[in-house]
Amino acid sequence: DIQMTQSPSSLSASVGDRVTITCRASQGISNYLAWFQQKPGSAPKSLIYAASSLQSGVPSKFSGSGSGTDFTLTISSLQPEDFATYYCQQYNSYPRTFGQGTKLEIK
Amino acid sequence: EVQLVESGGGLVKPGGSLRLSCAASGFIFSAHSMNWVRQAPGKGLQWVSSISSSSIYIYYADSVKGRFTISRDDAKNSLYLQINSLRAEDAAVYYCARGGDHDYWGQGTLVTVSS
Numbered sequence: 001d002i003q004m005t006q007s008p009s010s011l012s013a014s015v016g017d018r019v020t021i022t023c024r025a026s027q028g029i030s031n032y033l034a035w036f037q038q039k040p041g042s043a044p045k046s047l048i049y050a051a052s053s054l055q056s057g058v059p060s061k062f063s064g065s066g067s068g069t070d071f072t073l074t075i076s077s078l079q080p081e082d083f084a085t086y087y088c089q090q091y092n093s094y095p096r097t098f099g100q101g102t103k104l105e106i107k
Numbered sequence: 108e109v110q111l112v113e114s115g116g117g118l119v120k121p122g123g124s125l126r127l128s129c130a131a132s133g134f135i136f137s138a139h140s141m142n143w144v145r146q147a148p149g150k151g152l153q154w155v156s157s158i159s160s161s162s163i164y165i166y167y168a169d170s171v172k173g174r175f176t177i178s179r180d181d182a183k184n185s186l187y188l189q190i191n192s193l194r195a196e197d198a199a200v201y202y203c204a205r206g207g208d209h210d211y212w213g214q215g216t217l218v219t220v221s222s
Contacts, residue, residue, distance in 0.1 A: 034208045036152075043215055044144075044152065049208035087152055091207045094166040096142070096154035 002026050002090050006099035012107040017078045021102045023071045023088035032092035035064055035073045038101075039084045047086075048073065080106070109133040109211045111203050116216030123193050123220075129186040129203030129213055137161075137181035139206050143188050145199035146215075155201070156188065171197075193220050 003026040013019050023033065031051035036044040046055045048064040051071055061076045075082055083106050088099040115127040129141070143155040156177040157166045165177055176189040186203050200215040 032207075036209070038152075043202055043212040044204075044209075045212070046208065046210045049210060055210060089152070089154075089209065091209070094157070095168050096157065098152045098154065101151045 001095055002029060002093060002097050004088055004090055004097050004099040006086075006088055006102050008102060009100065010103045010105065012105050013078055014107045015078055015080060018074065018076045019078065019104065021073045021075075021086055021088075021104075023066075023073070023099050025069045025071075025090055028068045029090045029092035031067050032090055033064070033066065033071050034089045034091060035062075036087045036089065037082075037084050038087065044087065075104075078104075109205070111205065111211055111213035113201065113203055113213040113216035116201065116218045118219045118221060119193050120222050121193060121195060121220055125190045125193065125218060127188040127190065127201055127216055127218075129188075131184045131186065131203075131205075134205070136179075136184040140164075141179060141186045141206075142204045142209060143177060143186075144202045144204055144209070144212075145197075145218075146202070147196070147199040150199075153199075158186070190218070193218075195220050 005024045007022045033051045035048040038044040047058050047062050052064045063074045086102045110132045112130045140159045142157045145155050158177045174192045178187045198220040200217050202215045203213045205211045
């Protein structure tokens, strides 16, 4: 199975900050990497697919990069609604696997 | 507008069974693979099962293999998850999600396991 490791597990930031979350795959997954945002009590929401493509309707403040084993999600100009938990997921092979999540909190 | 609506969750005793449903609308259901993902209380996301279009390919997480069965009815635009031999560790919110990249998710249905 491919293990997905996110870092950091939690992150404190202020409104207006720019933050980066990292996701590392235990083996190469090309660009079959997605990022999701989840707020308490809500379903996950897809932000990015194919490592760097923005889902329709997702603001351009979210950006993704990477290929192979190392990936990043960057969120610029943080707003209160961006504070949530973020997950990466590989869909290169089965079983699909998620990172453990990164909780983004307000400083 | 793409919509996925799960139902069928509830309180079940260990060893019991449940059938979850996911009603899809707003897209050509038959053209997409579909997935079940679960989230135990306070925990992260765990992929459970996937089914390809036309039900040609079916995959399960090792933790549910032999106990869970995924299926779809394209005529009814519906996805199903038959859950048997329920264990305490199966308690979670179960989400259905569309496609390889899980681009749309339902709101989830809660499965509680307790005697």
